[in-house]
Amino acid sequence: MADSPEILITGGSGYVGGRLISKLEERGVPLRCMARRPESLRTKVVESTEVVFGDVLQPESMEEALSGIKTAYYMVHSMGTGRDFESDDRRGARNFAVAARAAGVKKIVYLGGLGDSDQKLSAHLRSRQEVGQVLAESGAQVIEFRASIVIGSGSLSFELIRTLVQRLPFMICPKWVQTPAQPIAIEDVLAFLTAALEHQPAGHQVFEIGGPQQVTYRELMREYAKQCGLKRLMVSVPFLTPRLSSLWLGLVTPVYARVGRKLVDSLRNPTIVRDNSANSIFNIQPRDVAAAVQRALENEDNEFAATRWSDALSSGSRPKRWGGEKFGNRLVDSRTITIDVPAAAAFRPVRRIGGKTGWYYGNWLWQIRGFLDLLVGGVGVRRGRRDSDEIHAGEPLDCWRVETIEPERLLRLSAEMKLPGRAWLEFEITSEDALRSTIRQTAIFDPLGLFGLCYWYAIYPLHEAVFGGMLRGIAQAAERGATENGVTEDKTVDIP
Numbered sequence: 001m002a003d004s005p006e007i008l009i010t011g012g013s014g015y016v017g018g019r020l021i022s023k024l025e026e027r028g029v030p031l032r033c034m035a036r037r038p039e040s041l042r043t044k045v046v047e048s049t050e051v052v053f054g055d056v057l058q059p060e061s062m063e064e065a066l067s068g069i070k071t072a073y074y075m076v077h078s079m080g081t082g083r084d085f086e087s088d089d090r091r092g093a094r095n096f097a098v099a100a101r102a103a104g105v106k107k108i109v110y111l112g113g114l115g116d117s118d119q120k121l122s123a124h125l126r127s128r129q130e131v132g133q134v135l136a137e138s139g140a141q142v143i144e145f146r147a148s149i150v151i152g153s154g155s156l157s158f159e160l161i162r163t164l165v166q167r168l169p170f171m172i173c174p175k176w177v178q179t180p181a182q183p184i185a186i187e188d189v190l191a192f193l194t195a196a197l198e199h200q201p202a203g204h205q206v207f208e209i210g211g212p213q214q215v216t217y218r219e220l221m222r223e224y225a226k227q228c229g230l231k232r233l234m235v236s237v238p239f240l241t242p243r244l245s246s247l248w249l250g251l252v253t254p255v256y257a258r259v260g261r262k263l264v265d266s267l268r269n270p271t272i273v274r275d276n277s278a279n280s281i282f283n284i285q286p287r288d289v290a291a292a293v294q295r296a297l298e299n300e301d302n303e304f305a306a307t308r309w310s311d312a313l314s315s316g317s318r319p320k321r322w323g324g325e326k327f328g329n330r331l332v333d334s335r336t337i338t339i340d341v342p343a344a345a346a347f348r349p350v351r352r353i354g355g356k357t358g359w360y361y362g363n364w365l366w367q368i369r370g371f372l373d374l375l376v377g378g379v380g381v382r383r384g385r386r387d388s389d390e391i392h393a394g395e396p397l398d399c400w401r402v403e404t405i406e407p408e409r410l411l412r413l414s415a416e417m418k419l420p421g422r423a424w425l426e427f428e429i430t431s432e433d434a435l436r437s438t439i440r441q442t443a444i445f446d447p448l449g450l451f452g453l454c455y456w457y458a459i460y461p462l463h464e465a466v467f468g469g470m471l472r473g474i475a476q477a478a479e480r481g482a483t484e485n486g487v488t489e490d491k492t493v494d495i496p
Contacts, residue, residue, distance in 0.1 A: 005030040021045055038057045052064055071107045096135070182215075227297060351389070367382060392405065
């Protein structure tokens, strides 16, 4: 078939692979994705993208995935496993190379790691470069990109840096923070990967890619702290071994200690670009470090603004965790209530919240919070709201500002009180049927440093009472309004 996919992506559930899928889908490229758990990937791709089972450690499983494929992206690595990841990476690449040769694959595009092979490389970097060599044995044309730190919200290295800076106002830094690197923004990595579709290599070609600056991890952490408005004291010491550093990372960052150890071991190797010919060959000029960090933070805000918590937090999927869920750096407290009223009636009390209407529960607590805010130079709750019934984006609402409003569906407020971070309060209405709706109330907090985290957990018990009471109050107000208007009868309330 003319529209049968000729491009295969492996590792699509990973950080770079997942974004590469979206990038190529935006261009309308027919794709096939190979995954060990295809059911988890199918919900993340467009309908036209094929998702099939395949495991590089099971050679017989790749025949279907590679059938008819001309270009294959190899984005598989095993660093997160508890096994011998070097052996797994080598065996997986060899299996894929053999299967690709049998299927007649013309080109393989691979993303590996920078590092001078003449030096003693870490096991991780050594393995990444060995995989490129093994893939070349397939007889296909191989384009191997080698990158240093990838800057983007969600990448392992960037999340490590972000969490260290956010949580530790005082950092005792081992020697690896002084190792030079050449970071590259995730957008620029994707630009090189997509441009490889049009490039016709001769045999096995290696391209080193990176931003225009060589910086240390210390400098990168300082840049992140600067853009987040944080002041951090860093003291270097010579005695933190990779093992001690990995255990330390396991305590203060989301990175598992075993992954942290492999990563820290790699950080002792300089990862800099010695040949930047890739920029001219692919006509791409990567952005500098400051722009890459800024872009990562902007993308995170844009992704957050587009998030629908009902997609990520199913009311019946798992028990509610004390302290809320975590999404990146943000802390999320979300709850739902289902009532027998139409969506319009359920949204009416949400639309009227604040001002003279109040907050449906604990108004005296809101007044105290506003008074405390005034004492520290905040806006308090004196502003009220312009109209008791109508509300528009951009208007003040007590100590909040209306960020987004979608009639009968969504209200998102951003906090303007003095806080050690940024906060939002969101109400989303979902219509179950003509006379039944679910209200989801979500409090989101983006803490600023360790003090911000302490603030969230210190007031979380109060949140449990206030936000829980507020949601019940909104539901009761919606039911009363629906009854007065003769919209519903025999109403019941379901609190998941």
